Amino acid sequence: MMGRAALAACAMVLSGVALAQQPPAAPPPPTDQAPPPKPPDYLPIPKPGPPIALPPVDDFKPLQRSPAAPDGQRRAVKLQALDKVTTRTREVVVAVGDTVRFGTLRIDAAECLVNTPEATPDSVAFLTITDNKPAQAAQKLFSGWMFASSPALSALDSSVYDVWVLACVTIPQASAPPSSK
Numbered sequence: 521m522m523g524r525a526a527l528a529a530c531a532m533v534l535s536g537v538a539l540a541q542q543p544p545a546a547p548p549p550p551t552d553q554a555p556p557p558k559p560p561d562y563l564p565i566p567k568p569g570p571p572i573a574l575p576p577v578d579d580f581k582p583l584q585r586s587p588a589a590p591d592g593q594r595r596a597v598k599l600q601a602l603d604k605v606t607t608r609t610r611e612v613v614v615a616v617g618d619t620v621r622f623g624t625l626r627i628d629a630a631e632c633l634v635n636t637p638e639a640t641p642d643s644v645a646f647l648t649i650t651d652n653k654p655a656q657a658a659q660k661l662f663s664g665w666m667f668a669s670s671p672a673l674s675a676l677d678s679s680v681y682d683v684w685v686l687a688c689v690t691i692p693q694a695s696a697p698p699s700s701k
């Protein structure tokens with residue numbers, strides 16, 4: 521067996537070999553350079569820019585009723601309706617204040633508004649759409665404003681029907697709105 525002295529000698533030799541294999545330590549950084557600045561723990565608040573000039577309140581022109589219908593005509597809403605089951609589409613015209621049917625839907629048009637002439641053209645209609653399936657209670661599917669320029673914003677999108685606004689139009693007073701089944 522090896523003695524304690526031999527073990528100590530082996531340990532010293534091995535530690536010397538291990539020390540000889542380590543790379544030399546990096547030189548200390550030069551002392552004439554300042555350490556880089558530490559970033560702040562918060563974001564600085566930017567200085568306010570020039571004020572935003574808003575147009576005078578008198579220049580604001582909201583939506584207005586569609587143009588008054590000439591004598592013998594009525595204001596109406598032109599809609600596009602899709603029956604997803606039969607894949608049929610129809611243009612449906614609903615006079616303001618009237619109701620039409622499309623399949624099992626009952627569509628009520630309360631109002632139709634358009635942008636002022638100097639603004640981007642758009643038509644907006646307030647509709648209430650109810651589904652009247654046979655042997656079932658009526659179910660209100662939609663009640664609100666639909667925008668012709670943004671049909672995805674507020675169109676009726678049910679499992680069976682899609683309905684969206686195309687435009688505000690005028691129709692003859694004597695003709696009843698077409699109904700489709």
